[in-house]
């Protein structure tokens with residue numbers, strides 16, 4: 001059994017900024033075989049649901065109304081990492097393009113739906129701490145890795 005931190009919205013939790021989720025059916029394949037630990041760094045960082053959408057700009061995070069929410073994102077990332085460390089987690093499966101969970105792709109900070117290469121704040125912190133992070137778009141590769 002592998003312990004995996006998973007973006008809660010991928011599991012069906014309505015924790016997204018718009019109060020919806022990003023459930024992926026493939027996630028059911030992990031249940032029973034592995035230990036799944038859901039996290040939502042944005043909620044854990046003190047942001048409400050629903051909330052204004054935010055994007056990374058440089059080393060800060062701003063809402064679409066121009067509010068600096070960097071501290072919420074940093075706090076949420078640290079809490080998620082703390083949970084991962086307390087549980088000896090080696091893998092994470094995160095939602096692509098999120099300013100928290102995004103791995104490989106994020107929005108460019110202009111709120112124009114432009115996607116660039118990059119990492120969300122939580123993904124970056126996990127990777128810096130030696131945790132293997134996969135995006136939901138890499139699910140097959142991820143599954144092969146943990147089923148080895």
Ligand code: SF4
Nearest residue numbers: 008009040095098101
């Ligand atoms: Fe999903 Fe992560 Fe955004 Fe929470 S912070 S809604 S878990 S992508």
